[in-house]
Amino acid sequence: MLNISNNHVSEQFDITKYKSGEHIFGIRYHRVLKKLLLGFFGIIAIIMLLPWTQSISSSGTVTTIKPEQRPQTLQSQIPGRIEEWFVQEGDFVKKGDTILRISEVKSEYFDNQLTERTGNQISAKTSSVEAYKNKVDALRNQLSALKQERVLKLEQAKNKLIQSQLKVTSDSIDLEAAKINTDIAKTQYERTIELQKEGLKAVKDVEDKYSKLQESQAKLVSLQNKFLSSKNEAINSQLAISTINATYNDKFAKSQSDLYTAQSTGYNAEVEVSKLESSLANYTKRSSLLYVTAPLDGYINKALKSGVGETLKEGEQLVNIMPADYELAVEMFVRPIDLPLLHKGEKVRVQFDGWPAIVFSGWPNVSYGTYGATIIVIENFISANGMYRVLVKPDENDVEWPEAIRVGSGAHTIALLENVPIWYELWRQINSFPPNFYQPAGASDSSKDKKG
Template sequence: MLNISPNRLNRQVDLMPYKSSQKVFHVKHYKHFNRFLLAFSFIGLIVLFLPWTQTISGTGYLTTLNPEHRPQTIQSPIPGRIEKWYVQEGDFVKKGDTILFISEVKNEYFDPNLISRTGDQIRAKSMAVTSYQGKVKALNSQIGALNRERQLKLEQARNKLLQAKLKVKSDSIDLEAAKTNITIAQRQYDRVVQLENEGLKAITDVEEKRLKLQETQAKLISQENTLLASRNEIINASVEINRIQAEYTDKISKAQSDMFTAQSNQFDSEAQVTKLENEYTNYEVRSQMHYIRAPQSGFINKALQAGIGETFKEGDKLVGIMPSEYAMAVETYVEPLDLPLIHIGEKVRIQFDGWPAIIFSGWPNVSYGTYGGKVVAIETFISSNGKYRVLLAPDPEDQPWPKDIRVGSGANTLALLEDVAIWYELWRQLNGFPPNYYQPEENMAQNKTK
């Protein structure tokens, strides 16, 4: 029966009349299985030519689209000591609400009346500036008066010089007249002496002419003295002009020196006033920094500095805050090999942690539980994890993201690429080839237009 020996019994004895033999030795017992294999092969062949969407998978987490909407910490720009808390963890605060009050820890700011006393110093220095300004004006007036007085004195001295010069001319003319007179007197005297020798004139006439000649000589000498005195007056007038110039130059220079000193003191006082005003403004702003306020509306996450009386340095983190209004986004990372395939505006499917999903990577349309995303930013420098960061925003053409997702939760992403046949994708995966390199349709259209 088992046909173990070379003498096969089924060839010598006809077993087909028996029912058991008919059921066992039936020649067509593989018919249904062969049909199944044929149909499965035909279906499989058709499936190989079905479209398959190439994808790039990545992992990331939820974040916000705008940097200002991301969780942040509040720091103090000045060192201080915590005096009072106005909020608790989990409280909602509006922009500008006070979170805590701090006090100073530096000894130069301990004075409670520091601002008012600085204001008093500013007022005192401002009065000093006003005084110096008045002194400068007075000295300017004094310099103007000295210039006018010098001008008048110089005019007076020049007039005297002119008068002396005119007098010299007059005396010179008188001297020439005296010389003419003495010549005439000398001739008359000589003529009378000659006539007296001839006996025509008396001795009295000679003596009279001699007396007149002597008087004329005396007048000549007197006129010479007068001319010399007039010339001396010219010299004196010139000396007086130089003296006036030197005297008023000295007075004006001294007044100008005093004015420049007053101006220097004025500018120095103005600089001190400006410095004090700067310090006053700094003290005012610093006093406002004693109240740590919320930079935007949100929820207090965690107090990073706790207790009362605890000190901290400038820039230390005090409390964490999460903005109440934000636009969600997904921050995912892709391999450097896949980076050239990612373009701005491409579609991405996202699965959020905690949200059930059934994913068919090649058939995104039949996937369940995934949400649409759109590439809005691609990092141009590699991250510390050896991948490139890609930022995804909600796709406005797809269903909205769940409202209960929170910033920081995980997400898996599938970037949708080119549609290829399944046989091509299997061949690519078996050979370890990357997805097809291509350009989006918009970029290709722009290139054709150019």
């Protein structure tokens, strides 16, 4: 029975005549095996024909849609010294609530009445500006008065010049008449002498003619002096006109110089007022910066500076705050080779850390513990980790995300692509081919609209 010998018992006896032999050698085991193998391969063939959803898996973190809703750090805009804390970690604060108070550490801001004193300086400088404006107006009036006075003086001098010229004309006529009278007296005197020599005139007549001649000559000399005096007065009148012009030009120049000086000083005073007003605004704003307030409603996560009396620099971080109102999102990172397969508006499944889930990436309808999301942002520039950042938000038509999720927790995302048979997916995975490139219906329509 052990088939050790070459002599077989089955050749000597017919074992099938016995019940045990018939029972053992009559069973056909290969028929059952064939049925099992056929059934197994049939099931495998059916499974290979089942649909499979191609997907892109990625890890990410929970964040917010809007940048102002993300955790942020408050900094001190001025250097100072911590004087008092008004909150502790974990407290809820509203917008405008005071978080801490600091004091000045720079000597130029130690004066508690700095803003009041600067305001007084502004008032004084403003009065100075008004005074210079009044001085400018007075100098302008003075300049206008000088112009009118010059016009009157010139008119007076011109009138006097005309009078002098008329007087010169009159004196010249009188001088010519005196010359004629002198010539006549001289002729009569000479004729009387001739007649006296002939005995026709007496000596007394000669003496009378001589006396008239002397009077005529004296009058001629007097009129000559008067004529020269009139000419001098005319010359003096012309010189007076030139003197008036020169004098008033000097006065105009001095008045205009004073006017420009007053205007320049007034402008400088206005500049100083503007500087003081800017300083006052800066001092007032700086005083408000001594109290660090909450920029929005939120929770105090962590105090980055501790204690009282500790000094801090400008721009140094003080406390971390998390906004109370925010819209959750998940940022995922995909490989550059998978980026062309993603489009805005496509559906994504998200699994959050700490939430039990059973995931079938190829059969999303069978998965449990995942939540729906929609792609809203695809960055155009690669991140430092060598991948592209994609932002997804909750799907409004799917189950709401858990309320207990916190910003910063981990998440695993699955981007659903095209439906293919399982055999094709196995063949693609074995050959390391990428998923099928496709365009969703909405994206193709929008691209056509853009082209149109």
